[in-house]
Amino acid sequence: MPPDRRSLPPAVLIAGLGGLAAASIVLFLTVGAKGSWSFILTFRGTKVAAMVLVGYAIAMSTVLFQTITNNRILTPSIMGFDALYRLIQTVLVFQLGSAAVAGFDPRLRFGIEVAAMVAFSWLLYRWLFSGSLRGLHLLMLVGIVFGVLFRSLSGFLQRVIDPNEFLVVQDRLFASFNRVDAQLLAVSALVVLAVSVVVWRKAGVLDVLALGRDAAINLGVDHRREVMQMLVTVSILVAVSTALVGPVTFFGLLVANLAYLLVDTHRHRLILPVAALVAILVLMSGQLVLERLLGFNGALSIVIEFLGGIVFLIILVRRAAR
Template sequence: MQPDPATTVPVPAPSVRRIGKLSRPAFVLLVLGALALISIICFMTLGAKGSWSFVLPFRGRKLLALGLVAYSVAVSTVLFQTVTNNRILTPSIMGFDALYVLIQTAIVFFLGIGALGTLNPQAQFAAEVLVMVAFSGLLFQWLFLGEERSLHLLVLVGIVFGILFRSLSQFMQRLLDPNAFNVLQDSFFASFATVDTSLLVAASVIVGAVTIVGIRLMHTYDVLSLGRSQAINLGVDYKRTVVIILTLVSVLVAVSTALVGPITFFGLLVASLAHSLLGTSRHKYVLPAAVLLGIVCLVGGQTVLERLFAFDTALSIIIEFLGGVVFIFLVLRRAAR
């Protein structure tokens, strides 16, 4: 039964406290949007020397990369937490990005460093994403598709997988010749100052495609956050929907890891902040809020560090520190209950 558009009314949201004429989520989104805009303007203009025709495209590419990272990390974390029905685990904590690093290392290890140079970086990136999706599909679907499992088991499995992937990568890296290792390691150190801009076109296309699929599933997210049995009871095709969402999550993790390297706690930071600022779990608010928070953190943080303090690679450390604090806080609060 399709709703008659004429009688469609907005979803009631009496729960939200109102600030002025705006509901609380709308107010939060407005403030975050303004902050993100200010960050972007500052990032593009502050400390610009020389011709604008050089500065704007140069910084624009970096801005696009940071934006894609913020978007990928925020959306993948929120959706992953919705599907797994928890607020502590994120794709990075479960070892998704370690998997990506492993795939890249394996390529260099088995095909040689020449493979990185001779292949078209965009085509190589697309291939890596495909491998990533296939592997994560095999590895993680059995975890989330069967009957419900305890969160503690998932945390342990995630940590074990993460260590396994990292150890395998490190083992292969030890056997590489120093030149190859050097090139490889460069891409694994999370850095927002030296984003890899050669993949921007491929990354934008992929993120765009993910977004189109994601928006078509938008109505299922709130229902999935009620948990598996309620989602099935309410008629969501659970298995199919979760497979699609986990695939989207793997693709987004691949995009962000390829652009800036693995970042463990950033997603947790923005997702938790979005939830607590909004006071509601509705995805139509949480998803944009998390993305805007990500942009404020990355673009704003990078601007402040580069222009005010002239630091270069410290942003990832600061973000990881804050995110780690949030993680410990969440774990402790859960234990206290």
């Protein structure tokens, strides 16, 4: 009996998305190129690498987070990651001054940011996550409260800071692919690769976790341990992408839900690659629009959150209507 699925066969879908993503990369590298190719390709190549990496990390972290929370309208940012990143940036500039911060070894700063974000989330999980579903909800609630606390603290510091320094802070808080350090890219790529291997091997367990806590326990999955492990994985991915380019909140929500729409399946071995490809495609075309059509007048997060917001509303309204 032929299954009455509306979506394309997975192989076709992945090949198609892969082709589109590759095309968007080529377009991004070549459109409007004037002058020395070796310079342009290196310059834009770094940006492309950053976008691929960040898109991949955000797509994966959002899908994982939604799987363990059994909720498709949450993103890891609910745990206060973005806010913590803001706070770290603000405190650094406030305490040391923008000149000192700019003089930092970028690898050191990156290391500190990632370590702080992962440590924060790990402590929160250890403290609060008892293993029950209520525990997971409590964890998210406390994450939101911490997010508000961090935001208020950085808001306060930004008000009392020297106005020139404030501009520096503000600039750092918009996601941007224009100031990515090539050295950091290599380190991040390694981290993300290592995490991906773990996640790929756990894909079967993830499928089971998506059934919900009771069903997962019934099927013999150590729910508490697996969820803890995935939460830590998510924090690493979010920390890396945030430390690289800054907070891109809405983006994950958008690409994860687009991926669910595209592949009518529960299998993470399909959802994860599709989400990653969608993420790369969206980031590339977004940046292309930003740089070539809008002439750099804005940050990528503005484009993504504008379009993402519209798409997301459409998805929600359509689902409510069904």
